[in-house]
Amino acid sequence: MCYARGSEFLPKARICVLVIGCHLSISKGYLAIAQEAVSLGANTFQFFTRNPRGGKAKAIDPADVEAFHGFAAAHGIDRILAHAPYTLNPASATEKTRDFAHLALAEDLARMENTPGQLYNMHPGSHVGQGVDAGIELIADALNEALRPEQTTTLLLETMAGKGSEVGGRFEELAEIIERVELRDKMGVCLDTCHVWDAGYDIAGDLDGVLREFDQIIGLDRLHAIHLNDSLNPRGARKDRHARIGEGLIGFDALSAVTRHPLLRSLPFYLETPQEDPSGYADEIARLREAWEG
Ligand code: FE
Ligand code: FE
Ligand code: ZN
Numbered sequence: 001m002c003y004a005r006g007s008e009f010l011p012k013a014r015i016c017v018l019v020i021g022c023h024l025s026i027s028k029g030y031l032a033i034a035q036e037a038v039s040l041g042a043n044t045f046q047f048f049t050r051n052p053r054g055g056k057a058k059a060i061d062p063a064d065v066e067a068f069h070g071f072a073a074a075h076g077i078d079r080i081l082a083h084a085p086y087t088l089n090p091a092s093a094t095e096k097t098r099d100f101a102h103l104a105l106a107e108d109l110a111r112m113e114n115t116p117g118q119l120y121n122m123h124p125g126s127h128v129g130q131g132v133d134a135g136i137e138l139i140a141d142a143l144n145e146a147l148r149p150e151q152t153t154t155l156l157l158e159t160m161a162g163k164g165s166e167v168g169g170r171f172e173e174l175a176e177i178i179e180r181v182e183l184r185d186k187m188g189v190c191l192d193t194c195h196v197w198d199a200g201y202d203i204a205g206d207l208d209g210v211l212r213e214f215d216q217i218i219g220l221d222r223l224h225a226i227h228l229n230d231s232l233n234p235r236g237a238r239k240d241r242h243a244r245i246g247e248g249l250i251g252f253d254a255l256s257a258v259t260r261h262p263l264l265r266s267l268p269f270y271l272e273t274p275q276e277d278p279s280g281y282a283d284e285i286a287r288l289r290e291a292w293e294g
Contacts, residue, residue, distance in 0.1 A: 018259060018292040019078045020228075021045040022271035022281040029061060030068035030115070038075050040282040041289065046081040046121075046270040049108045054087035054100065057107060065114045079268040081156075081190070081225055082112060084122035090142030091125030091135035091167055098138065101125070105146035112153040119225055119268075121156040121190045124168040124177060135167040140180035147183040156190040156224055161198035161240035169199040169238070171217040178222065189218055192227035192272075193258060194243075197250050200236040204254035211263055220263060228255055228269045228288075244273045245284045256291040265292070 021042035026033045037045040050057040071077070090101040105122075112120055127135030147155065157177060162169025167177075178187050191214070197203055201210045214220060230248030232241040246252030259269055269288075271281055 017043065017076070018265070018289050019044050019268040020259070020271070020285055020288060021080075021268070022273075022278065022285070023047070023083070024278060027058075029064040031064055031071055034068055034071050034075070034077055036278065037077065040278060041285045042281070043076050044078050044080055044268045044270070046083055046272070048085060049082045049111065049120075050085055050104070052083075052086050054085050054104075057111060060111060060114050062114075068115075079119055079225070080115065081119045081121055081268065081270055082108065084108060084120065086123065088122060089125045089128075091127045091130070091138045093128050093130055098142070101142055102145055105142060109146055109148065109151055109153060109155070113151065116152040118153055119156055119188075119190075120153050121158055121225065123160060123166070124157050124174070126165045127167055128165050132167060132173060135165070136173060136176050136180070139167060139177050143177070143181045143187070144183075147181065147186050149183060151186060153186070154188045154224055155186055156188045158190045158227070159192050159196050159199070161192075161195040162200075162238045163198075163240045169195075171214055175218045178218070188222045188224035190225040190227060191223060192229060193250060193255060194227070194229035194231040194248070194272075195240060197231045197235050198233055198237050198239055200238075202235060203258065204235075204250050207254070207257060207261060211261070223264075223267065226258065226264065226267050226269045227272050228258065229272050230255060242273055244275070244280070245271070245288065252287070252291075256288060259288055259292050 021037050021044035023046045024033050026047035088101045088104050092098050124139050157174050160166040160168035167173050178184050203210050230243035230245050230250045232243045233239040
């Protein structure tokens, strides 16, 4: 089955193809990261908007963005995903940390408009002892401040492992945040296979059941992206340690089944598996493509 999902500048998918990529460094710019993705057999990619530990974002070079758009159109690059820094925590108990979250969100979303119609993913945050409800309120406040009616970017909340005081380990928590956001047509969810497994959802044994639950609580129309990772830990461990595809406790067959599921197969998939160098992703992408096309 073919699906036509795309965006303003990226062509609508004309051919039936698995949209898959991996996390790469954008330090050399948009064109360079897209070229690297294509060299790995990918037709999308994920990148950090700035240093993952925080700090300032690099200035955008309009010529580079222009060159990227041409290259992306020519190579069928589809739905790129920007990832917020890990230090972004709008649910922090510290005002300074919340202020950085508000500033970084506003800046990142403004920058995203250089590549209209793409995806921006963030970890909802950690409530650091203030309680889940207080965390949910603070996260929703930050989103209500950051989202703009005119923005073309879809902001995704990532499903979390539930490690420490992380908010977003339960589908209910993500639904509650989205419910409190005024511009919720700008909101979606990115499902991380390692995280949901570590949070206790049995995507290996009962994928249909997990998707049914997701649909009832959040709505599958909110699901815009999948982080495809194996997990080093047993289901429910709440650890969040990624493994290469087929080298963890979820396993290759179950993760391939995620990419082939009729409700998921047109979504973009992003690998965040531990690799010594990006060439390791090429092998994972090739094996997953083969199984998807099989
Ligand atoms: Fe993430
Ligand atoms: Fe992830
Ligand atoms: Zn993770």
